[in-house]
Amino acid sequence: MTTTLNEIFNQESSIEVNENLCFNTELFEACKKGPHINTILGNYGKAITPHPVLIDIRQIHDLGYIAHKYNKELDRPRGFQTRADQDLDQDTVDDIAKDMVNRKWDPFLMQGAVFPLPEEFRGMSFDIDGTERIYGIANLTHRLYAARQSGQTHIIAWVIDISLSKLRKWANAEANRKQYASNPRNDLIDITESILEDKSDESSELSIALSNAATPEKQEEIIKIEVESYNVHSKTRDAIVRRLAMMGGFTPERKKWDSDFMREYVENTFQEWVKSGDKLYDYISQNDVPVILAQDEGRGYAEVAEKWAEHVLAEDGNGPLKVLQALKKNGKIDRTKADQVRREFSKKVGEHLKMMGQAYHKIYVEGTGTLPRYEAFPEFAGETSMIKLY
Secondary structure, rough: OOOHHHHHHOOOOOOOOOOOOOOHHHHHHHHOOOOOOHHHOOOOOOOOOOOOOOEHHHHEOOOOEEEEOHHHHOOOOOOOOOOOOOOOOOHHHHHHHHHHHOOOOOOOOEEEEEOOOHHOOOOOOOEOOOOOOOEEEEHHHHHHHHHHHHOOEEEEEEEEEOOOHHHHHHHHHHOOOOOOOOOOOHHHHHHHHHHHHHOOOOOHHHHHHHHHHOOHHHHHHHHHHHOOOOOOOHHHHHHHHHHHHHHHOOOOOOOOOOOHHHHHEEEEEEEEEEEOOOOOOOEEOOOEEEEEEEEEOOHHHHHHHHHEEEEEEEHOOOOOOOOEEEOOOOOOHHHHHHHHHHHHHHHHHHHHHHHHHHHHHHHHHOOOOOOOOOEEOOOOOOOOOEEEOO
């Protein structure tokens, strides 16, 4: 970024700081003693200012459209938004605005951040009164809109130098984590979209590494390391990796389905199907055939067996039934034996149903099966020991 600090501050605000509002000089002095943004900036960028500064809110470009000076294809319809599918959470804005009105701003929390607009976007955004917007939002969206809503003239924020190519990852890997953000990232969606955007840039380190990966296993390992750099737990990491595989982030040896993706696939592929209003089924096909989604892990086979039994015992139990199944998410499965492994699931369903039938016959028909002795935990006043139910 070539914009200098002098160039930025030569365009000073014509509005004086209103000492009766939340963002005044007293708060500004207190915020100088708060945490430094370098603690979360890392290698993504650097602070231009030694401390947060008071900024005229008219000078900050919001979520509105901003045109690229030289290339229309690089226009940004959502400004410099780093979230995947949500621009604003109004409840969050309302809560922050209330704090601003009541002047209850914590100077010892990490303040938000803006960046000087790159040259290709300078002179392309103006406030309603003609004031040129010279900053973009790095991590300030809800606070900026709350400041407007609560009648502030200024806001306190860091001015940082960060490349647009690194902005989205920094926001989702660091700035929008729960401990720093008033409206934290959606781990699954925001991180997935950030990685997909990075991968789409053929010059990015991630894109080059994936292109040079010799095998699907190597690609998956690269993706796992990339997801981990967003500071997520292992379960969340695995869910994001599965989502990236489904969305073309890399080419896996085997796609690993979960319930969310099964539903998403069904709703995109079988658009005539409708969600079932009966908890027994997941969908009803265009031919009125009830559909159950299942996965071959845990007690998935038992759940299908029980639903099958309920279906058969229903009033119209002679009707057809469809089961859409996926292999277990974890573990390596030989591609040449995939069909064999898949057919094992229906066998387990049948064996479970058979076992339950045999057990019922032995217990209730022959009378030779063991009956369990049920006891209840003490739950009500006056109950001090287990309550026998036999």
